Amino acid sequence: MRLSMLLDMAADGFGERIVVGRRATGFDAANLRDRAVAGAAVVDAVQADAIVYLGPNGPAFPVAMFAASYAGVPLVPLNYRLGAEQLEALIAKHPNALGIGDDRGVALLTESGLSAHTMDEWLELTAEDGAAEPEPVDDDGPAVVIYTSGTTSEPKGVLLRHSNLVSYVLGSVEYMNAAPDDAALVSVPPYHIAAVANVISNLYAGRRTITLEQFTPDQWLQTVREEGVTNALVVPTMLARIIEAVHGGVDGAVPSLTSLAYGGAPMPGAVIEKALAVWPEVGFVNAYGLTETSSTVAVLGPDDHRAALASDDPAVRARLASVGQVLPSVDVQVRDDDGRPVPAGVVGHICVRGDQVSAEYAGIGRAVDADGYFDTRDQGYLDADGYLFVGGRIDDTIIRGAENIAPAEIEEVLMRHPDVLDVAVVGVPDEEWGQRIEAAVVLRTGHAVDADALRAFVRDGLRSSKTPDHFWFWNEIPRTVTGKLVRRNVVQKIAEQADHSVPTA
CATH class of the missing domain: 3.30.300.30 (ANL, C-terminal domain)
Known part of the structure; x- marks a missing residue:
């Protein structure tokens, strides 16, 4: 099953529901499919073997992702904040790609010899009717290639195949479970796995996705109110800035917000405790995952957050610092340096296994053991009740x-x-x-x-x-x-x- 089949299901099941963008200007599911099919025709016309996306998040991104799927090529979102030299080196790995980006991105892409369009041009191109239905693609090739941030080493291209990403969606989201007016606000850039995961998971659920290209606490809060946002995703530094602003006198009212997910980096305990106090009616979700695992593998849900905050039991209270329990579709073992599983409460290497786990790198192959486990290089432990605690990178x-x-x-x-x-x-x-x-x-x-x-x-x-x-x-x-x-x-x-x-x- 390919990503394009998720869009086919959305277009057939709730084609008139707005799924991308603002209320007034967004695309419904049927229009998103039409645009993706048109985009696939653009890819075919230049015989590209990938789409390189080099710009901020926005409606052009999901169109590019599904166009790539229909065309049978991977989407390669690059970090547009990198310097020109770093980007040129990454673009050089995809010499036959079609480029999409902002003005700077297009300049870099064309200088590297790629055929490229600005995001506005891409949306204009894909708005044209009459594109032929693409031939079905049956292989399980890479759907997305994401380059790691390189916080401890040089960036590596992580290959996320269609089966990995679809397995993640099917294992964590119920089809069409969102209400017609539900809206998700995503504040992460397109080269982050959370951006990819949110496009496909919100689409499958039938939830409209809005992106915030330039984050400020004021803009985030205003967008939540204006767009009736029900679900939001932030990284810990963003949540810290929002709560700081609210404590400083900024209007923190978010009447429509029911769920706030966070992840991507450790959440300081002091920050989440303040956030729980500021928004007692909001359900907080801590999602732990990696690029190599197609996003989330463990979740600390709203009930666990509130129970931990209210408990006098140190063991229950400590769960607020955990990433929750592992998804049913994923296996986790904590192992010592020699690869042997350790008992509950003992710190070791967090190793994961499951259909959504790619652990595959361009030019290198899959980094899994004989049993299919991927060593995340994160250290942590499982408590007696199966709550996973992450203590940082082994290398750190x-x-x-x-x-x-x-x-x-x-x-x-x-x-x-x-x-x-x-x-x-x-x-x-x-x-x-x-x-x-x-x-x-x-x-x-x-x-x-x-x-x-x-x-x-x-x-x-x-x-x-x-x-x-x-x-x-x-x-x-x-x-x-x-x-x-x-x-x-x-x-x-x-x-x-x-x-x-x-x-x-």
């Missing part, structure tokens, strides 16, 4: 004096300090300890605190061996647009500053 672990220390644990404590807005904890080479712990901190506007006070704060919450040796006070922490911490950039900046200054000890 700080080894100080032979003790393994998870930076996320220290970051969680520091984020609870009233003067701290953002933080990153990393390991820095040290002759005596192997690695020492250093923290980069961003303070809230108008607030002040010194390193000794922060060190004492950490020591009160954790043992002394996990207390940062040095603190750096910065204006900004390097993160991706989805809020994912780029630790290698933190380490590099610390090294550069250490050469010219002395950290606040």
